[in-house]
Amino acid sequence: MRLSIPLTALAAGVTALALVGCSTTSATTPTDTAASSEADGSFTLYSGRDEVLVQPLIDMFEEETGISVEVRYGNTAELGALLLEEGDRTPAQVFLSQDAGALGALSNADLFATLPAETTDAVPAGFTSTDDTWVGVTGRARVIAYDGEKLSADEVPTSVDAFTEPEWSGRVAIAPTNASFQAFVTAYRVLNGEAAADAWVADLVANSPQIFDNNRAILSAVNEGVVDVGLLNHYYWFAQAAEAGAENMRAQLSYPEAGDAGSIVNVTGAGVLKGAANDADALEFVNFLVSPMAQEYFVEETYEYPLVAGIDAPAGLPALDSLVNPDLDLADLESLSETQALLGKYGLI
Amino acid sequence: MSVLVPETVQKTVLTGAQTIAPHVRRAGSRYRFGAPGWLLALATICAAAATIPLVYLVVRTSEAGLGELVDTLLRARVLQLTLNSVLLAVTVTVSCLILGTASAWVLTRVRLAGGRTLLLLAALPLAVPSYLAAYGWLVWFPGLNGFGAAWFVMTAVCTPYVTLPVAAALRGASGDLQAVARTLGRGPVSAFWAATWPQIRPAAISGALLVCLYSLSDFGLVAMLRFQTLTWGINAAYGASFDRNQAALLALVLVVLALVVVAGERKSRGQVERGGGRSTLPVLAPGRWRTPLVTLVLLAPLAGIAVPILGLLSRLLDAATLRAVDVPRLMEAVGATLALALGAALVAALLALPIAALAARYRGRLVSAIEAVGFLGHGLPGIVVGLALVFFALAAVPALYQTSIVLVFAYVVLFMPRAIGSMRSGIAAVPGSLTDVSRMLGYSPLVTWWRVTARLALPGIGVGALLVAISVMKELPATLLLRPTGVATLATELWSRTAVFEFGAAAPYAAALVLLAAVPTVILSGIRGVAKEES
Numbered sequence: 001m002r003l004s005i006p007l008t009a010l011a012a013g014v015t016a017l018a019l020v021g022c023s024t025t026s027a028t029t030p031t032d033t034a035a036s037s038e039a040d041g042s043f044t045l046y047s048g049r050d051e052v053l054v055q056p057l058i059d060m061f062e063e064e065t066g067i068s069v070e071v072r073y074g075n076t077a078e079l080g081a082l083l084l085e086e087g088d089r090t091p092a093q094v095f096l097s098q099d100a101g102a103l104g105a106l107s108n109a110d111l112f113a114t115l116p117a118e119t120t121d122a123v124p125a126g127f128t129s130t131d132d133t134w135v136g137v138t139g140r141a142r143v144i145a146y147d148g149e150k151l152s153a154d155e156v157p158t159s160v161d162a163f164t165e166p167e168w169s170g171r172v173a174i175a176p177t178n179a180s181f182q183a184f185v186t187a188y189r190v191l192n193g194e195a196a197a198d199a200w201v202a203d204l205v206a207n208s209p210q211i212f213d214n215n216r217a218i219l220s221a222v223n224e225g226v227v228d229v230g231l232l233n234h235y236y237w238f239a240q241a242a243e244a245g246a247e248n249m250r251a252q253l254s255y256p257e258a259g260d261a262g263s264i265v266n267v268t269g270a271g272v273l274k275g276a277a278n279d280a281d282a283l284e285f286v287n288f289l290v291s292p293m294a295q296e297y298f299v300e301e302t303y304e305y306p307l308v309a310g311i312d313a314p315a316g317l318p319a320l321d322s323l324v325n326p327d328l329d330l331a332d333l334e335s336l337s338e339t340q341a342l343l344g345k346y347g348l349i
Numbered sequence: 350m351s352v353l354v355p356e357t358v359q360k361t362v363l364t365g366a367q368t369i370a371p372h373v374r375r376a377g378s379r380y381r382f383g384a385p386g387w388l389l390a391l392a393t394i395c396a397a398a399a400t401i402p403l404v405y406l407v408v409r410t411s412e413a414g415l416g417e418l419v420d421t422l423l424r425a426r427v428l429q430l431t432l433n434s435v436l437l438a439v440t441v442t443v444s445c446l447i448l449g450t451a452s453a454w455v456l457t458r459v460r461l462a463g464g465r466t467l468l469l470l471a472a473l474p475l476a477v478p479s480y481l482a483a484y485g486w487l488v489w490f491p492g493l494n495g496f497g498a499a500w501f502v503m504t505a506v507c508t509p510y511v512t513l514p515v516a517a518a519l520r521g522a523s524g525d526l527q528a529v530a531r532t533l534g535r536g537p538v539s540a541f542w543a544a545t546w547p548q549i550r551p552a553a554i555s556g557a558l559l560v561c562l563y564s565l566s567d568f569g570l571v572a573m574l575r576f577q578t579l580t581w582g583i584n585a586a587y588g589a590s591f592d593r594n595q596a597a598l599l600a601l602v603l604v605v606l607a608l609v610v611v612a613g614e615r616k617s618r619g620q621v622e623r624g625g626g627r628s629t630l631p632v633l634a635p636g637r638w639r640t641p642l643v644t645l646v647l648l649a650p651l652a653g654i655a656v657p658i659l660g661l662l663s664r665l666l667d668a669a670t671l672r673a674v675d676v677p678r679l680m681e682a683v684g685a686t687l688a689l690a691l692g693a694a695l696v697a698a699l700l701a702l703p704i705a706a707l708a709a710r711y712r713g714r715l716v717s718a719i720e721a722v723g724f725l726g727h728g729l730p731g732i733v734v735g736l737a738l739v740f741f742a743l744a745a746v747p748a749l750y751q752t753s754i755v756l757v758f759a760y761v762v763l764f765m766p767r768a769i770g771s772m773r774s775g776i777a778a779v780p781g782s783l784t785d786v787s788r789m790l791g792y793s794p795l796v797t798w799w800r801v802t803a804r805l806a807l808p809g810i811g812v813g814a815l816l817v818a819i820s821v822m823k824e825l826p827a828t829l830l831l832r833p834t835g836v837a838t839l840a841t842e843l844w845s846r847t848a849v850f851e852f853g854a855a856a857p858y859a860a861a862l863v864l865l866a867a868v869p870t871v872i873l874s875g876i877r878g879v880a881k882e883e884s
Contacts, residue, residue, distance in 0.1 A: 077588030
């Protein structure tokens with residue numbers, strides 16, 4: 001028993017510490033918060049969108065309504081996985097997501113409350129959920145970023161089909177694990193059929209694409225001249241241009257022609273968690289996101305497309321209706337698992 | 350790191366030249382019935398903390414049907430990811446072993462001006478988060494990607510894990526044998542192999558273990574440098590498809606790899622051979638080799654810290670939008686980072702202590718199993734441990750969910766292995782004869798443990814705690830998942846700024862993070878400094 005007394009003492013100390021922790025924190029347990037569904041002047045938001053972009057908007061909301069918002073910032077994918085793990089024990093009342101894929105996954109897991117029709121009706125049908133479990137907030141176009149020093153605008157294809165040609169071998173950057181890329185492949189399947197999609201993915205893989213982890217890394221690589229073209233969402237360019245100066249951007253954007261799968265417009269959005277179904281504060285925030293004030297904020301600060309009628313698109317961007325594919329509804333993009341099977345078949349994910 | 354202490358401790362304790370058989374060897378005769386039950390129980394409880402991620406992974410994996418599991422496992426991509434992980438871990442470990450051992454040899458055996466500073470520089474890459482190092486290289490060479498790039502940068506940031514313990518071991522090792530070997534006609538390399546290597550082997554191997562587990566579990570660096578390993582696959586499965594079952598399966602593959610590595614280390618660690626106590630070290634004059642030798646020592650710090658930091662600085666100067674630094678906010682993040690690191694270091698040391706005490710004094714299958722389990726967390730990426738603790742905390746202690754307590758606990762699971770190794774060696778090196786004498790003088794076991802064992806093993810315990818503190822400061826994914834809402838550390842603040850291209854705004858946080866992590870690194874390199882040896 002040479003070590004017993006001090007080690008037991010240590011163990012007792014740790015236990016005591018843990019107990020003290022229990023007693024001091026039990027007043028604000030997450031389950032308590034989740035259970036309170038009436039308006040109590042505050043709620044918790046999980047934000048998959050970046051703090052620098054979103055916090056000023058939240059400050060505006062707090063000032064306007066007097067409701068205080070506890071925000072937990074993180075990356076959309078990680079917060080999505082977190083919400084799935086937390087299930088109905090989540091301390092969150094609202095989830096603001098960077099892409100529709102995460103919202104769809106949470107909706108499929110039955111984690112969202114149904115939103116009132118007046119909230120979801122603020123956004124045109126193609127840009128929101130079909131079952132009113134979440135609402136689209138802003139639009140983001142798929143674009144082709146190209147190296148402006150090596151290529152001129154008219155050398156950049158207007159259809160993603162061109163990138164399986166030998167001349168683009170090893171020159172195209174993609175992020176196959178990224179939700180936006182997968183939504184685009186789903187659009188390709190819906191628009192052109194399974195066989196064509198299978199052939200396109202197979203040919204693309206055979207053409208040695210450069211694989212990246214995310215859109216941001218693709219844009220940096222194009223901007224540094226490492227790859228010639230990359231498939232990504234439009235607003236990344238504007239975010240980087242805001243830091244580096246638009247005139248210093250080597251990467252340039254090209255918008256594929258409407259009707260091409262490469263031109264789809266995806267959305268960001270928000271949903272209310274089930275435990276907060278009756279939380280008036282949470283709902284007020286979601287309504288705020290689709291109000292003219294918030295929509296204008298997104299236009300000016302993040303260069304995303306507003307989804308609410310009567311707000312102008314950011315200057316310098318093609319009009320939203322010139323990109324929107326008439327044959328495609330965002331609700332058609334639900335067959336994500338088939339897309340993942342296809343990408344898995346060719347070793348992309 | 351683990352053998353940073355014992356040799357020096359031994360040296361302090363034994364000024365004579367008598368050889369003391371390692372305590373381990375006495376264990377058999379003294380404790381005929383193996384380890385005392387209470388120690389086994391205590392160590393088992395502590396190791397149980399480390400099994401939480403494993404339990405989580407098994408629960409998640411078992412949700413998928415057997416068919417789905419087999420399908421996933423047999424996919425060519427899983428095999429490719431596994432091979433890539435193994436390739437990176439093996440090559441990085443080998444290159445760190447070679448570079449780290451060579452650097453340590455130069456630092457301890459060659460008389461170089463500014464030796465103390467060189468040792469400090471050699472330790473500094475520890476203070477740089479892997480993702481920052483990778484990012485800094487990309488600023489200079491945006492085209493860097495793939496295996497070669499990941500191997501190179503990973504080697505640079507991991508080399509100190511070998512350099513520091515081997516340097517400490519070399520300082521405690523006898524140089525006489527090597528001199529004898531040389532006079533008997535062996536060449537320098539052959540003499541090193543025959544006489545010196547056996548003495549530093551345990552230190553080198555336990556350093557290599559940390560390197561190997563680190564390169565298996567790291568995500569930031571491989572993501573930046575586009576080398577697709579299992580951790581890449583795990584993050585992709587969580588992120589793009591929200592497929593937690595597949596992510597869990599990939600993580601289990603990683604666990605198996607980590608267990609193989611830990612078992613291999615334990616086997617090759619073997620018995621610690623100790624030469625005589627204090628010896629005069631042959632300090633060689635560098636002569637015309639000065640420049641190549643200094644370059645060798647500086648390779649890792651140049652690649653792991655100088656190049657990336659200069660890259661970040663240049664990006665900062667390029668930024669068109671320089672914002673004023675929000676000093677109160679920066680200070681708040683520094684405070685949170687410090688508090689979490691200290692808390693985790695303390696708790697990790699407490700939990701690692703019984704495991705280390707057990708592993709230091711006893712052998713056997715159960716002991717091996719407990720020690721191996723303690724190392725589990727180190728082979729897993731932060732996101733897996735983070736989600737496992739979300740799962741665990743909500744099921745077991747919902748009141749503590751999203752409090753600092755659970756976050757600290759996650760750090761402990763992730764980084765306890767870094768403490769176990771050095772504490773084990775620290776305790777193993779306390780000569781049994783000293784505790785026997787203490788008992789014979791009538792002191793109780795408690796007093797003996799406190800005044801003899803704990804006191805002599807304290808540097809080893811300190812080294813372990815410092816390593817945990819450094820790692821906590823740099824950790825990102827588990828922090829993002831588990832931190833109390835509203836609490837920000839330097840790593841999360843850095844992440845939230847680089848995520849939106851605000852490199853200008855990110856720079857102060859990057860600088861503060863490296864500076865803060867450099868403090869324990871400096872202490873680590875100085876625990877048995879060259880200066881002390883020379884004075």
